[in-house]
Amino acid sequence: MENFERDQWRSRAGFIFSTVGAAVGLGNFWRFPFMAYQNGGGAFILPYFFALLTAGVPLMIMEFSFGHKMRGGATLSFARLGKKYEFIGWWQTMVPLIVMCYYSTIISWSLNYLVYAITQAWGADPNAFFGGKFLGVSSGPWDLGGFRWNIAVAVIIVWLLNYTITKKGISGGIEKACRVMTPLLALLMVIITIRGLTLPGAAYGLNWFLKPDFSKIMNAKVWIAAYAQVFFSTTLAVGVMIAYASYLPEKSDIVNNSFITVFSNSSFDFMAGLAVFSILGYVSVASGVPFEKVATSGAGVAFVAFPKAISMLPMPKFMQSLFGIMFFFALFIAGISSSISMLESFATAALDKYNLSREQIITRISIGGFIGSMFIATGAGVHILDIVDHFVGNYGIALLGLIEAVLLGYVYGTDKIKEHANRYSDFRIGWWLDFCVKYLTPIILGYMFIQNIINEFKAPYSGYPMSAVIILGWGAAIGMLVAALYLASRPWTKMDPYGQVSEKVVSRND
Amino acid sequence: MTNTGMEPGAIAMLVFGVTLLYGGLALFISIALRRSR
Numbered sequence: 001m002e003n004f005e006r007d008q009w010r011s012r013a014g015f016i017f018s019t020v021g022a023a024v025g026l027g028n029f030w031r032f033p034f035m036a037y038q039n040g041g042g043a044f045i046l047p048y049f050f051a052l053l054t055a056g057v058p059l060m061i062m063e064f065s066f067g068h069k070m071r072g073g074a075t076l077s078f079a080r081l082g083k084k085y086e087f088i089g090w091w092q093t094m095v096p097l098i099v100m101c102y103y104s105t106i107i108s109w110s111l112n113y114l115v116y117a118i119t120q121a122w123g124a125d126p127n128a129f130f131g132g133k134f135l136g137v138s139s140g141p142w143d144l145g146g147f148r149w150n151i152a153v154a155v156i157i158v159w160l161l162n163y164t165i166t167k168k169g170i171s172g173g174i175e176k177a178c179r180v181m182t183p184l185l186a187l188l189m190v191i192i193t194i195r196g197l198t199l200p201g202a203a204y205g206l207n208w209f210l211k212p213d214f215s216k217i218m219n220a221k222v223w224i225a226a227y228a229q230v231f232f233s234t235t236l237a238v239g240v241m242i243a244y245a246s247y248l249p250e251k252s253d254i255v256n257n258s259f260i261t262v263f264s265n266s267s268f269d270f271m272a273g274l275a276v277f278s279i280l281g282y283v284s285v286a287s288g289v290p291f292e293k294v295a296t297s298g299a300g301v302a303f304v305a306f307p308k309a310i311s312m313l314p315m316p317k318f319m320q321s322l323f324g325i326m327f328f329f330a331l332f333i334a335g336i337s338s339s340i341s342m343l344e345s346f347a348t349a350a351l352d353k354y355n356l357s358r359e360q361i362i363t364r365i366s367i368g369g370f371i372g373s374m375f376i377a378t379g380a381g382v383h384i385l386d387i388v389d390h391f392v393g394n395y396g397i398a399l400l401g402l403i404e405a406v407l408l409g410y411v412y413g414t415d416k417i418k419e420h421a422n423r424y425s426d427f428r429i430g431w432w433l434d435f436c437v438k439y440l441t442p443i444i445l446g447y448m449f450i451q452n453i454i455n456e457f458k459a460p461y462s463g464y465p466m467s468a469v470i471i472l473g474w475g476a477a478i479g480m481l482v483a484a485l486y487l488a489s490r491p492w493t494k495m496d497p498y499g500q501v502s503e504k505v506v507s508r509n510d
Numbered sequence: 511m512t513n514t515g516m517e518p519g520a521i522a523m524l525v526f527g528v529t530l531l532y533g534g535l536a537l538f539i540s541i542a543l544r545r546s547r
Contacts, residue, residue: 012542042523049530203516210520210527256542263535270531426545 006071007170009247014175016260017182019244021337023235023265024185026106026302029331032269033276034297035229036209040216047217047226052266055444056230058436059401060241060258061429062408065421067245068254073348074239075487077246081412088403090484092239093349095396096342097365098476099238101372102385103342104162107335108154108377109134109303110328117310117324120317126307130300138379141387141468145379152377159373161336163366166343167359170247174340181337188330189271195323196278199314205281208291209273224451227444232393234265237401240341243348255425276301279309286312302331343369355493383464384472390461391473394452396480402445409438 009015036044070077075089112134116122122129131137138145165173196202216222235241245254277295283305284291296305310324343365350361376385408417414434422428460469516524 012546042520042527045523045527045530204514206524207514207517207520210523211517212519212523253542253545256538256545259538260535260542263531263538267531267535270527426541 007172007247008249009175010171011175012253012257014171014179015244015248015252016257016264018174018178018337018341019241019257019261020264020268021178021182021185022240022244022341023233023261023338024182024268024334025235025338026103026110026299026331026335027233028265028268028334029272029276030298030301032229032233033209033273034295034301035225036273037277037295038297039222039225040213041208042210043212043214043217044222044226047223048229048266051223051226051230052262054436054440055227056234056236056262056266057258058433059231059236059405059441060234060262061255061421061433062405062417062437063236063241064245064248064254064258065417066408066412067242068248068252069416069420070246072246072352073243074345075349076352077242078407079488081407085407085411087481087484087488088400088407089239089242089349090487091396091481092237092242092400092404093346094480094484095238095392095400096240096345097369098372098388098392098396098480100162100339100342100369102376102381102388103335103339104158104369104373105151105155105376105381105385106299107158107332107339108151108373109299110331110335111154111157112150113303113307114325114328114332116307117321117328120307120311120321120324122307122311124311126311127300127304129307130303134303135382136379137382141380141383141464141472143380147374148377148379148381151381152374155370155373155377158336158339159366159370162339162343162369163362165336165340166347167362169358170244170344174344177340178337181333185330185333185337186268188326188333189268189275192323192327192330193271193275193278195313196275196282199278199282201282201285202278203281204285205277205279205291206274208281208295209277224444224448228398228448229269230266231401231445232397233269234262235338235341237397237404238342239345239349243345244341246348251424253425254421254423255427255429280305283309283312302327353490353492353494383468387461387464387468387472388476391477392480394449394456395474395477398445398449398452402442402449405437405441405445409434409442414438 009018036042036048066077067073070080072080073089074092075086078089079086134148136145136148165177167173168176280291280294283289284294287294294305306327307324310320310327313320313323315323343362346365347358347361350356351358354361375381408414414437417437418429418433460466461473
């Protein structure tokens with residue numbers, strides 16, 4: 001059974017630029033550098049590289065092979081594995097649907113800061129500016145604190161971009177956009193990194209990032225942190241890579257494309273570490289503030305530490321502003337190339353099942369996502385996104401990764417994954433994939449999941465009110481599953497070219 | 511804090527990271543390019 005009117009990537013480079021664009025996101029800038037900093041500095045590279053080869057690459061091969069073989073997004077692929085597994089596909093695509101809402105708002109922060117960089121509007125105290133004048137952070141998640149109109153306007157622009165690119169489809173929209181955005185992002189990153197490395201004090205910052213503390217790599221927590229970093233950073237288990245691979249031509253490489261995607265993402269990770277820590281080293285040395293106080297993890301790096309660094313750079317003010325514009329533009333591009341992949345994950349799932357046009361589906365998702373983003377454009381936005389992100393990440397993505405590895409490893413079978421992946425690939429894979437998918441990944445993700453559950457019941461997350469944790473956190477995590485079960489129970493309405501409802505589109509299981 | 515140079519351990523890990531990640535990436539891209547010819 002073939003798929004009707006299924007779009008296709010026009011080139012291998014276009015596919016790789018798009019998968020790298022999907023994987024490289026805002027987290028590359030502020031997650032990896034601090035994971036290394038907190039987990040043994042340069043010594044962290046060892047477990048990180050091990051995790052890359054035993055989780056990142058094998059799971060990417062698994063997802064590419066599965067999506068390509070089944071010729072469908074996550075929903076159709078899992079439905080073809082067995083009708084009772086269809087809900088897993090919907091569950092996976094629910095994650096990007098929710099993440100998109102707050103992710104688009106964070107991209108809109110970059111857009112705002114891109115404009116602020118012109119005049120360096122954050123002034124002498126970027127911390128007070130970010131939390132006060134810009135975000136207007138309210139007292140808690142239930143205190144909306146009014147709309148931030150500057151953020152809301154940028155959210156409209158971000159969603160118009162998401163809509164415009166994905167509406168044009170895989171080859172006409174996403175591939176064309178990523179062929180420009182991903183190389184441009186790499187170029188901007190190289191420029192930012194070179195500027196960082198040539199600053200006085202850069203070496204001081206790099207010592208914090210790279211000086212190895214090998215005693216830490218004997219600690220199991222560091223290895224779990226490395227696996228979590230690789231797993232979350234490569235956009236696995238959320239239906240994106242399955243959907244993208246489903247649009248590959250039949251005779252396509254799977255194995256080497258996986259290696260290139262995962263290594264590109266990690267190269268961005270490492271380069272971001274060099275850029276961020278060299279610039280923070282300069283700020284620490286130039287201002288006389290201890291490094292530990294300069295190095296704030298999370299979004300604070302981009303919107304507090306970097307603005308401070310930009311205003312302190314030893315160059316004329318217009319050059320400082322130009323550097324700031326470049327940095328926030330790089331963040332913006334990294335964000336957009338990821339957000340369109342999230343939109344595409346759910347859109348492909350819906351396109352495969354329902355008799356609706358791409359434009360109808362993209363319009364509906366965009367309107368829904370835009371409304372969701374508007375809640376984050378309020379004074380309570382940071383609280384809401386913090387809670388939702390924690391629960392969606394820990395009880396959505398990690399759990400789905402575990403389920404996917406078990407299902408594809410044992411029910412579908414690693415032999416089928418390998419056989420399909422090896423058919424047209426530049427080089428072949430063997431027993432290593434069986435070991436990683438069937439044993440190592442389930443053990444690590446299972447351990448992570450149990451640890452998270454134990455920690456969750458020790459105290460409410462981050463001290464938020466229990467009502468917010470239950471409604472926003474557990475509500476989002478469990479709501480995704482309930483919505484997935486509902487969608488899986490609905491009939492397939494996709495029509496074939498002769499106008500007949502094609503329930504049998506899911507029946508292929510070869 | 512001082513504006514000193516990079517420590518030997520940090521330099522070693524920098525070289526190690528660059529070699530593994532960028533070397534690995536260059537290797538896989540070169541295989542893809544060779545096969546496409």
